[in-house]
Amino acid sequence: MKCWRDRGGRAQPDAGSDLDDRARARRSAPGLPGAADDVCVGAALWGALLPPRVFTDDHPLAKISPMAESPNPIDHVQEQLRGAGYLADAATATVVHLAGALGKPVLIEGPAGTGKTQLAKSVAQMTGKPLIRLQCYEGLDESKAIYEWDYRRQLLQLQLIQAGESRRGEDASLTAAGIFGEQFLLSRPLLAAIRSDTPVVLLIDEVDRLDMEAEALLLEVLSEYQVSVPELGTVTARHIPRVFLTSNNTRDLSEALKRRCLYLHLGYPSVEREAEIVQLHVPELSAHLAKQIAALVAVLRGADLKKPPSISETVDWARTLLVLGAGELTDELTRQTLSVLLKYERDISAGLAELGV
Ligand SMILES: Nc1ncnc2c1ncn2[C@@H]1O[C@H](COP(=O)(O)OP(=O)(O)OP(=O)(O)O)[C@@H](O)[C@H]1O
Numbered sequence: 170m171k172c173w174r175d176r177g178g179r180a181q182p183d184a185g186s187d188l189d190d191r192a193r194a195r196r197s198a199p200g201l202p203g204a205a206d207d208v209c210v211g212a213a214l215w216g217a218l219l220p221p222r223v224f225t226d227d228h229p230l231a232k233i234s235p236m237a238e239s240p241n242p243i244d245h246v247q248e249q250l251r252g253a254g255y256l257a258d259a260a261t262a263t264v265v266h267l268a269g270a271l272g273k274p275v276l277i278e279g280p281a282g283t284g285k286t287q288l289a290k291s292v293a294q295m296t297g298k299p300l301i302r303l304q305c306y307e308g309l310d311e312s313k314a315i316y317e318w319d320y321r322r323q324l325l326q327l328q329l330i331q332a333g334e335s336r337r338g339e340d341a342s343l344t345a346a347g348i349f350g351e352q353f354l355l356s357r358p359l360l361a362a363i364r365s366d367t368p369v370v371l372l373i374d375e376v377d378r379l380d381m382e383a384e385a386l387l388l389e390v391l392s393e394y395q396v397s398v399p400e401l402g403t404v405t406a407r408h409i410p411r412v413f414l415t416s417n418n419t420r421d422l423s424e425a426l427k428r429r430c431l432y433l434h435l436g437y438p439s440v441e442r443e444a445e446i447v448q449l450h451v452p453e454l455s456a457h458l459a460k461q462i463a464a465l466v467a468v469l470r471g472a473d474l475k476k477p478p479s480i481s482e483t484v485d486w487a488r489t490l491l492v493l494g495a496g497e498l499t500d501e502l503t504r505q506t507l508s509v510l511l512k513y514e515r516d517i518s519a520g521l522a523e524l525g526v
Pocket residue numbers: 254255256257280281282283284285286287288415417446449480481
C-alpha cells in the first residue's frame with residue numbers, strides 16, 4: 170500500500186492511493202456485512218463452492234463476484250497513461266506502477282526525444298498531481314535546487330526588531346530576532362516538493378548535466394524524502410512525491426544515486442508503436458501513412474548517423490507531410506523533407522543512400 174511519513178516519521182496510508190479507493194469501494198458496497206477483507210474471503214469461498222453466477226451490473230454482489238475480476242494494474246496504468254497522451258509499453262507501465270506502490274524514484278535513461286520528460290508530465294496529468302520541475306544544468310547549486318534564505322526580509326526584520334528594542338532602551342539582540350524561521354525560507358523545487366501540502370510529481374530533468382557535487386545534493390531527498398536546513402532542522406515530506414529523474418547518459422551517474430531509484434531505459438519504439446504515437450499526436454493522418462513514416466524512420470535509425478531521428482522528429486515529419494497534403498510517401502517527398510528528420514548534412518546524405526531515394 171502506498172504511504173507517506175508524517176512529521177514524526179511514522180508511516181501513514183496515502184488517502185489518495187488507488188488501492189485505498191478500491192478498498193473503500195468494496196467496503197461501501199451496499200448490503201454487505203463485515204469488514205472489507207471478510208467480504209473478499211467470502212466472495213472467494215462462494216466462487217469455489219457454487220456454480221458460477223452472473224450478476225447484473227447494478228447488483229450489489231456484482232462488484233465482488235469472482236466473475237468480475239479486478240483489472241491487471243499494469244493494464245490499468247497503460248490505459249491511464251494513454252488517457253494522458255502517452256503510449257507506454259508493458260515495461261514502462263510496470264515501472265510506473267511499482268514506483269507508485271513502493272514510493273521509489275524512477276531514473277529514466279535513453280536517447281534524446283524518446284519520451285523521458287513526457288512520461289513524468291503524463292504521470293502528473295493522469296494522477297491529477299501538480300508537476301514540480303527541476304531543470305538541471307552545470308553549476309546548479311543548493312540555492313537554486315533546494316532553498317535559499319530571503320536575506321532582504323531577514324534584514325528588514327532585524328532592523329525592525331533592533332529599532333523596537335532601542336526605543337525601549339534594551340540591548341538589541343540578534344538571537345531574539347527569530348530570522349531563521351520557515352517564513353524566511355525561499356523554497357526551490359526540491360524543498361517545494363517536500364513541503365507541499367498535497368502530493369506532487371517531482372521531475373528532476375537531465376540529471377546527467379549536474380556535476381558530481383550537485384548530484385550528491387539529491388541523495389537525501391531521494392532516499393529520506395527530507396531536507397536538512399542547518400539553522401532550522403530537518404524538513405520531512407508530508408506526502409512522498411512521485412519522483413522522476415531523466416538522463417541522456419552523457420556521463421555515468423553515481424552508484425549512490427542509482428541505488429535509490431528504479432531504473433527504466435526508454436529506447437526507440439517498434440514500428441507499430443511509433444505509428445500509434447504518430448497517430449495519437451496527428452490524428453488527422455491516415456493509419457497507412459503513419460505506418461509508412463514509422464517504417465522509414467526505423468530504416469534511418471539503422472544507418473550510421475551522427476544523430477538518429479527521435480520520436481519528436483518523427484511526429485514533426487508527420488505534421489509536415491500533413492501540411493503538404495501527402496496521402497502517400499513518395500521518393501520525391503522524402504528527399505524534399507528529410508531535413509525535418511535529420512539535422513546534419515552528412516546524416517542527410519547517409520540517410521538518402523540508406524533509403525536509396
Ligand atoms: N510513448 C510516447 N507516447 C506519446 N508521445 C511520446 C511518446 N514518446 C515520446 N513522445 C513524444 O515525443 C516528444 C519528445 O518527448 P520528450 O521531450 O519527453 O523526450 P525526451 O526523452 O525527454 O528528450 P530529451 O532527452 O531531448 O529531453 C514529446 O512531444 C512526446 O509527446
